[in-house]
Amino acid sequence: MTTTKEAARPTAAPTEATGERLLDGATHVRVETPDIDGNLRGKLVLASKLAEGALPMFPEAYLAFRVDDELVEHGVGSAETGFGDMVVAPDWSTARRLPGREHVVAVLCDGLRKDGTPHPAHPRSALRRVERDCAEAGFESCFGVEFEFWAFRLDERADAALASGDVAGLTPLSRLPQGYSLLRWPDCGDFVDDLTATMSAYGVPIETVLTEIGDGMLEAALAPGTALEAADRAARFKLGAREVAARHGLLLSFIAKLRPSDQGSSGHLHQSLLRDGRNAFWDGAPERLSETGRHYLAGLLHATHECGAMMAPFPNSYRRFDPAQWAPCEAAWGFDNRNACVRAITTGAGGTRFEQRRPGADLQPYLAIAACLAGGLHGIRERLEPPPEADKLGRGEEARTLDRELVDAAATLRASRFARETFGDELVELYAATREAEAEAWTRLRDGQIPPWEIKRYLEVV
Structure with a gap:
């Protein structure tokens, strides 16, 4: 089995090495991030907005959705949290043009708290921590x-x-x-x-x-x-x-x-x-x-x-x-x-x-x-x-x-x-x-x- 280097850390704005060229001619970016079941959820964001370094936000509660989108009232899904937002930070090394929709770039995202630290309940951030331990x-x-x-x-x-x-x-x-x-x-x-x-x-x-x-x-x-x-x-x-x-x-x-x-x-x-x-x-x-x-x-x-x-x-x-x-x-x-x-x-x-x-x-x-x-x-x-x-x-x-x-x-x-x-x-x-x-x-x-x-x-x- 072959392998490659550890995935790049999430950053705000893309650089030439991490996807800047992919945004040339793109109108939108599809931000993708896993839910608690491992399925990707996301939304379309103007490419120009992300190119300037803006970070998309998701409600934390999405991590507590069941398959039917019923909310599990626990942790981030509890009403006591006020259902606030979390940051979904693009990992630009994963950016790809969507086949058949060349004006859209897809990018996978890590979950972060608003202070920039990894969100403790986000699946991709959890795997990244274990991969760091491996290295x-x-x-x-x-x-x-x-x-x-x-x-x-x-x-x-x-x-x-x-x-x-x-x-x-x-x-x-x-x-x-x-x-x-x-x-x-x-x-x-x-x-x-x-x-x-x-x-x-x-x-x-x-x-x-x-x-x-x-x-x-x-x-x-x-x-x-x-x-x-x-x-x-x-x-x-x-x-x-x-x-x-x-x-x-x-x-x-x-x-x-x-x-x-x-x-x-x-x-x-x-x-x-x-x-x-x-x-x-x-x-x-x-x-x-x-x-x-x-x-x-x-x-x-x-x-x-x-x-x-x-x-x-x-x-x-x-x-x-x-x-x-x-x-x-x-x-x-x-x-x-x-x-x-x-x-x-x-x-x-x-x-x-x-x-x-x-x-x-x-x-x-x-x-x-x-x-x-x-x-x-x-x-x-x-x-x-x-x-x-x-x-x-x-x-x-x-x-x-x-x-x-x-x-x-x-x-x-x-x-x-x-x-x-x-x-x-x-x-x-x-x-x-x-x-x-x-x-x-x-x-x-x-x-x-x-x-x-x-x-x-x-x-x-x-």
Whole structure:
């Protein structure tokens, strides 16, 4: 895996080195910044205003929005705060012309307090802090995100199906549930061509695209970069891919589990560390790990348990976990073992890495990557040792069982000393509160209706 330098610090006005030329001829800038779920939110701002050094402002409360924009009344979402503003400071190294809208420049932003210090509850700022810790430890991070997602046709049946939540009413992009298929390529080729070209122009290079096991399911592996670059690419991919899909009359979904009988959509995180430009995990031969690699692995498994809510942030996320479908339930590891939670890939000095297989495609990319990196660094600092390698079914004798419901994962996060030392009390409390609120909303919706199968089974016979 290759890597690049740490992302530039946010600044007010762009310089020639950080995007000034991109603003030539641009009328507007789309400022983009992640919410608590990791999705990008933003607004259009006059380019001339930002060129003069003005900093956009967002209400702090946006960090406490649920997926339906209901406000979680906790921390920045509390009425006692007065719902004041925070600064969203552009990181001009991320500036890109929007493909097809050349008069608009998109730029990712960090969250700051009004005094210019990093906002303690902002996901991108949290990851930047962990990346700084990595650099101070003498390492350079390298992460690559791999997404599986569903593609459906927006035909005459789609509106009714979406309104009712009836998945059976959606028409998949392809009828064949064949992975690594070339037979399915005529169905998706035009979309994929547009996707790869558009994402590259948007700053999200895609290394590989393939069909997955599921009718209408695709996988895209994003090119690796530093931890911050990888999270930025993941967030931009989910936004940009949906825009491309709409041009082709398609709907994309990154839901973790769509149907009980089908495998879920993963969001695997490939990761390694470099020291002086060399892979710090490689130990000279396959199926071996360096001392640094062993310690990082032990810390990564620890973070998987402590920060699981960041890797599986919604109640639906937990429907995906099924060892029979390569979605692990234990914090176990193994060499080239897809049944394990962490797959150790030791193919050579350039490619040795860990594949974190716990996250789904609905992961919070900034916080999940931050948790993985911080966990690995914790393992290196404390010289932790991993448990024995799991068997080929992914079962480890000393492996910890991972939480099976979001409310439990939120409680684990809130009680975690590691999470609080990594992210700070304010972010941990806010994130746990938003997960608990989402779990409560899900339970209320579930219990507020009787499913059709239950009515059908009992209506006429009891």
